[in-house]
Amino acid sequence: MSANGIVLTEHDVAELNRLIQSRAAFYRHDLEHIEALARELERADVVPAATLAPDIVTMRSRVRVRDLETGRGGIYTIVPPMDADVAARRVSVLAPMGTALLGYRVGDAVEWRMPGGRRRLLVEEILYQPEAAGDEPKERSWREADGMCAVAGRRPW
Numbered sequence: 001m002s003a004n005g006i007v008l009t010e011h012d013v014a015e016l017n018r019l020i021q022s023r024a025a026f027y028r029h030d031l032e033h034i035e036a037l038a039r040e041l042e043r044a045d046v047v048p049a050a051t052l053a054p055d056i057v058t059m060r061s062r063v064r065v066r067d068l069e070t071g072r073g074g075i076y077t078i079v080p081p082m083d084a085d086v087a088a089r090r091v092s093v094l095a096p097m098g099t100a101l102l103g104y105r106v107g108d109a110v111e112w113r114m115p116g117g118r119r120r121l122l123v124e125e126i127l128y129q130p131e132a133a134g135d136e137p138k139e140r141s142w143r144e145a146d147g148m149c150a151v152a153g154r155r156p157w
Helices: 010-026 028-043 096-101 142-152
Strands: 007-009 045-047 062-067 073-079 090-092 109-114 117-128
Touching: 007 010, 010 028, 010 045, 028 096, 073 096, 073 117, 090 096, 096 109, 096 117
Parallel strands: 007 045, 073 090
Antiparallel strands: 062 073, 062 117, 109 117
């Protein structure tokens, strides 16, 4: 683990800072989640994608986690808000779980305030990490993506 606790790629930090800037101005109801994400970005060690270890949760990573209190596990993908889909287990980076897992690595226990109280999650496995797979990050403006969701009739968060 980094000295600051989490590691993020330069691309993810740039993408998430754009998200924070666009959301803070227009989505006041997301302010608490936006501020939590901003705090995480501030404390992160930022590295080029080419140097990132393959066991770190990044944007669009598919990760197996286990709740340390209940023992229940699940597989989730951390995604931008417009790609979130609860039924498909795609968790928005603005959701408490998405923000909590971002930047941690396999074996880390993450404690975070979630709806219903504090939860402790263990990062058990990274099933897919775009950087390790050599996949190029998608470039899409947050306003463009929000507009696409609005046309599709769903909320972008």
